[in-house]
Amino acid sequence: MRRRRWLVPALVLAALGAVVGLGGYTVHLDQRIQAQFEGKRWSLPARVFARPLELYAGQSLTPEELERELGLLHYRQGGDASGHYRREGDTLTLHTRGFPFPEGYEGPRRARVIFRGGRVHALEDPQTGAALALLRLEPALIANIYPRHGEDRLLVRLEDVPPALVQTLLTVEDRRFLHHFGVDPQGIARAALANLRAGRAVQGGSTLTQQLVKNYFLTPERTLVRKFNEAIMALLLEWRYSKAEILEAYLNEVFLGQQGARAIHGVGMASQFYFRERVSELDWPQIALLVGMIRGPSYYNPRRHPERALERRNRVLAMLRDQGQISPETAQKAMQAPLGVSERVPAGSTPFPAFLELVQARLRQDYREADLREEGLIILTTLDPRVQLAAEEALRTRLRRLESERGLPLGQLEGAVVVTAADSGEVLALVGGRDVRRAGFNRALHARRPVGSVIKPFLYLTALSRPERFTLATRLQDTPLHLEMDDGEVWSPQNSDREYHGAVPLQEALVHSYNVATVRLGLEVGVERFVDRLRRLGLERELEPYPSLLLGAVEMTPLEVNGLYQVLASGGYRLPPRAIRAVLDREGRRLRRYGLSLNRVAEPGPVYLVIAALHQVTRSGTARSLGWRLPEALPVAGKTGTTGDLRDAWFAGFSGDLVGVVWVGRDDNGPTGLSGSSGALPIWAEVMGRVSRQGLAPSRPEGVVWVPVDPATGLRAGEGCDPVRWMPFLNGSVPAERAPCAEPEPPRPSAGAPSWWPG
Structure with a gap:
């Protein structure tokens, strides 16, 4: 009797304790739900877009x-x-x-x-x-920078999701979603009966709210404790939040596929992953397939198991028809439609890895790595897909052709291409190698190779900045030269044709890339003065003032070479290469704009003279093959470059709207047998011929006049002189003396250019 007298109070106390404990546990779960659900910020990859x-x-x-x-x-x-x-x-x-x-x-x-x-x-x-x-x-999406856990999603708002998708989701996954309170006893009973009849699990009794709780808050383990937590948390979630908030969270959280380490979450990303469509653009067959895949994204993967996916999609369409959600005619038409899945899986990170590396290097100066991987930043870049694809195709096809024509092993040659906008320095295309889709060694950014003669125009710019001493008509001696170096060695530069050409106008020395005349010019200008000029133009690496520098014995990357030629194309302004226009947050609010930065580093007059000479390079000099490689309506300026033993082939130049640099060589630094004109120039010409919209047309600076010159003497020409070279001069530097071949009264200097000059 005494034991019975104590048993009832003990049971009551135990029950009260259980209630208190359950209440406390429920409060704990409720606090957890509020903290995670209200403060939820999905880790979103940064999205990188083209222009x-x-x-x-x-x-x-x-x-x-x-x-x-x-x-x-x-x-x-x-x-x-x-x-x-x-x-x-x-x-x-x-x-x-x-x-x-x-x-x-x-x-x-x-x-x-x-x-x-x-x-x-x-x-x-x-x-x-x-x-x-x-x-x-x-703009086109060109890259994603993923969170480290690999989840990829594109957030959507409920109002942006087609009503047909919501309707299909509720029909298939939770018909009583609008009426239950998180747990649906009727659904559980119905699923249990269906499973009992089938002798296996054919239906689930979980509501959308329970599915969301499981994916959102809990681990995937199957235990009674987890099921208990799932039910309690589902009730709490429904108590705290509206059906619309729960449904929107589900649409953004649901798992719908896997690509390697990349997990596809949410209907927004899934619609792009499978159909390359925005979720708002999906039709009935696509919607039915996506919703049908929720049951088993791997099992019903339409790319790996199209038969299973088709059967599952049509079963969903039949459910919609039987529930009166769509008409029999609509269902029949949708069932006859193909799966409509894009053949190629969208690139997991980027199809343009070389350009993305340049973008990320700039972003890391302003943002933490976690910001780039988790905050859903919107990166608006300068990449022009039309120019990029043209550059990639030209590099791939031309390298294969060069190897075939010269009997080289397939894959031996490598290359890089950089194309920028002439007026802004925006990087429109950047190709780091012939395997354009593979993220490997980026030669456009990191291949430091001897540049050869592509550096010569900047020596000539240095000289022409002293008009009292040098003009395009100034005579240079292209005769044997022997220089004793500090170590006692004697350096004797040679021309590529192994010949000497005597006294030649400065312009002709650049047009035909005479090495000996160039070295003599550089020694008179001063090697240190040339180094100082390169630094002012934007070259940041350390340079030793050796005479060999005058012929390009300095290693530079294609992007650095492009930066130097950008100065000429812009008329004397330094325009650092710019790959990003702006960064927005996940809501589309602007965080940072990357504006145009320019600084005058060369006077327009001498720059104009160098451009005139580089245009002649493409008409009668080492790049004269451009005359038949490019349309007549596209005049350009540029310079070839070839290094010792034909190891590196370069071409750098510009039209009216684009600046382009091409390098061709071997990663092992072996000889290629190619010069700048035979190796790099054809690639450059193919790119520019396809994408440049504006031919060279430089504005004539104030104080520049054009004068006919006798190339044999460098003096002013006139009637009786043949041949004649028209050259631009800065005021005060026009040759005062007339050539012997000229009539007594030579023509006066003309502000206008000759007919062949595009400006």
């Missing part, structure tokens, strides 16, 4: 080129929704997608683009016919 294509009347662009650009953006032909276009002859009607540009979010727009004669003739609103001043397409 946006801007369309305007008068722009040099063809319908085919615009279609290629739309293909890079995965536009579909034939529809009217965003991300679609129609072409009728020389007219394209398209519907752009919205994008958070640095100036603010720009919503989708419809526009009609009319072409004539290889240009944009007009931009119109297709509904009103009103003219549009500018149409900007959203």
Whole structure:
């Protein structure tokens, strides 16, 4: 009796303790839910985008080129929704997608683009016919910088998700989602009965809320404790938050695939991963496939198991039909559609690894590694996909052709290409090797190779900056030269043709790349003065003032060479290479803009004279083959470079809108048998011929005049002189004496240039 008298109070106390304990545990879980759910910031990869294509009347662009650009953006032909276009002859009607540009979010727009004669003739609103001043397409995604755990997702808002997708999700996964409180006893009973009848697990009783809790808060282990926590936390989640908030979180969290270490989470990323579409653009067959895959993303992977995926998709469509969510006709048409999955898996990180390396190097100066991997930054870069793809194709195909023509082992030659905008220094294309999709040694950034004669124009610029002593007509001696070095060795520079050419005009020495005349010029100018000039132009590496530097005995990367030629193309301004335009946060708010930075480092007059000589290089000098490799309407300026034993081949030059540098060589530094004109120039010409829109047309600076010169004497020519070379001069440096071949009255200096000069 005494034991019974104590048993009841003990049981009551135990029950009270259990209630208190459960209550405390529930409070603990509730606090955990609030802390994680409300403070949840998914680790989002940084998204790296190319430049946006801007369309305007008068722009040099063809319908085919615009279609290629739309293909890079995965536009579909034939529809009217965003991300679609129609072409009728020389007219394209398209519907752009919205994008958070640095100036603010720009919503989708419809526009009609009319072409004539290889240009944009007009931009119109297709509904009103009103003219549009500018149409900007959203930029192409070119790279992702992933969190270390490999989760890849693209956040979507519930209002951006098609109602059809939400409808399908609830039909397949949780029909009573809008009515239960996190746990659905009816669903559990229904699933248990179905599993009992089938003799195996064919249905699950978990609600969407429970699935979210499991993925969001818990481990995947299957234990009673975890199931208990799952149920309690689901009830708490429903108590704390609205159905819309829970559904949006589920749509962003659900696991839908794996690519190596990259995990595909959320419908936003899955729609791009499988269909290269935005989630708002999905149709019924695509929606049914995505929702059907939730049951088993690996088992129903449409790329690996298309038959299973097709069967599962059609089963989902049948469920929608049987539930009256879609009509039998719509279901039948959707069931007959192909899976529609893109053939190629979208690149996990980037198809342009060399360019991305340049971007990341700049970003690390301003952002922590964790910021780049987890904060969902939007990186807007300068890459022009049209130029990049042209540079890649030219390098690959030309290297294969060179190896075939010269009997070289396949894959022996390597190369690099850098293309920048002449007026801004923006890096439009950067190719680090012939295996363009592999992230390996980036020769454009890191291959320090002797540059040879591509450095000569800057020695000549140094000389021409002293017009009282040097002009393009100044006579240089291209005769044997022997220099005793500090170690007692004697250096005797040689011309590439192993001949000497006597007294030659300074311009001819550069046009034909005479080494001996160049060394004599450099010794008179002063090697240290030349080194100082290179530093002012932007070359940051240490240089030893040895005479061999005058012929390019200095190692530079293609990007560094490009930086020097950028100064000439811009008329004397230093424009550091710029790969990033702006950085936005995950909400599209601008964090930083990377503006144009320029500094005058050379006077425009001497620069103009050097450009005139480099244009002659492409007409009659070492790069004269450009005359038949490029369109007549595309005059350019440039310089070849070849190093000892034909180990390195260079070409650097510019048109009116682009600066390009190409290097060809071997990674083991062995001889290639190629010169700058035979190895690098053909690649450069193919790139520029395909993408340059503007020929060389330098503005004549004030104080520059053009004068006919007798090349035999360097004096002013006139009637009776043949041949004659027209050369530009700075005021006060025009030859005062007339050539013996000239008539008594030589022509006066002319401000105008000769007919062949593109400026």
